[in-house]
Amino acid sequence: MTHVLILSGTGWLGSRIAQRWVDRGAEVTSVARGLRPAPDGVDLVIADRSASDAYRDVAERDWDEVVDVSSNPVHVRDAAEALAGRAAHATYVSSVSVYAGAAEEDADETAEVVPAWTEADEDDYARGKVAAEQAAVGLAARLAVVRPGLIVGPGDPTDRFGYWPARLAAAGEGPVLVPETRGRVQVIDVDDLADFIVSAGARAFDGVVNAVGEPHPFEEFLTLARQLSGHTGPVRAVPAEWLERHGVGYWMGARSLPLWLPDDMPGFATRSNAAYRAAGGRIRPLEETIARVLDDERARGVARSRGSGLERSEELDLLRLEGSGTATGV
Missing domain, CATH: 3.40.50.720 (NAD(P)-binding Rossmann-like Domain)
Known part of the structure; x- marks a missing residue:
């Protein structure tokens, strides 16, 4: 044994x-x-x-x-x-x-x-x-x-990745605030990671690997999340400078827009996963992970208060303050 x-x-x-x-x-x-x-x-x-x-x-x-x-x-x-x-x-x-x-x-x-x-x-x-x-x-x-990299999936205690499908689902026909960004989203599904760790241990794998998924433009991630959540309202993209000026943080935490990173950090969410793949690591499609997370968020309540992200009331206040804003084609 x-x-x-x-x-x-x-x-x-x-x-x-x-x-x-x-x-x-x-x-x-x-x-x-x-x-x-x-x-x-x-x-x-x-x-x-x-x-x-x-x-x-x-x-x-x-x-x-x-x-x-x-x-x-x-x-x-x-x-x-x-x-x-x-x-x-x-x-x-x-x-x-x-x-x-x-x-x-x-x-x-x-x-x-x-x-x-x-x-x-x-x-x-x-x-x-x-x-x-x-x-x-x-x-x-x-x-x-x-x-x-960023570990995501059902049950995620950090509330970062799940903020977006949950907010889009909760907003429905209403507006959603997003950052103007050239950034990427690069995640690893918690179950893919667990599978790899166990298989690596079983065969006594010796080495270092970046367990990361494929990098996706932030806009592509939002498009997938909108489609899966059924959001039909406007998406209002505002510049990073405006968000920072109004106290909106990036990446994680209260009063933030999670996963968003400054444009001067292009390498953070674009790490190579070649060694992970060569060692047998799985990377499931991003839309599959989003769908799994969305099911979990719906079970936990898409309108709940979260450890990361804007409260809906904060977001609506910012949208009103920003005015007509810039509509994006997301």
């Missing part, structure tokens, strides 16, 4: 990885704080990874596969020290945020990364991921480092 240990594995992605290993007939153990239930068939070891004895119940066993999804480099380092010599293979889930630049399109895994995190009290996601990648080398002699 295959023995799999998943660290921090009860969240959105981690639970999917765990369930796939269970479905393969593996014996799966997850170390987590116990704030969320583990999937059926997973042995949950409740532990705080900041504690000195966090790995007490798993450090004396041998593992065929260890998966770590933590963004805390201290947690990854401590796990590597506790499990040294115990794992045949390990997978660390990193991020394309590790890259230092976003100006070059189609950059691959050899692109420069930011300096590694060094201060115990420093809160820097990208530098933390770099340090965690370095620490993960100690988990096993054979290591897969998977660098996803």
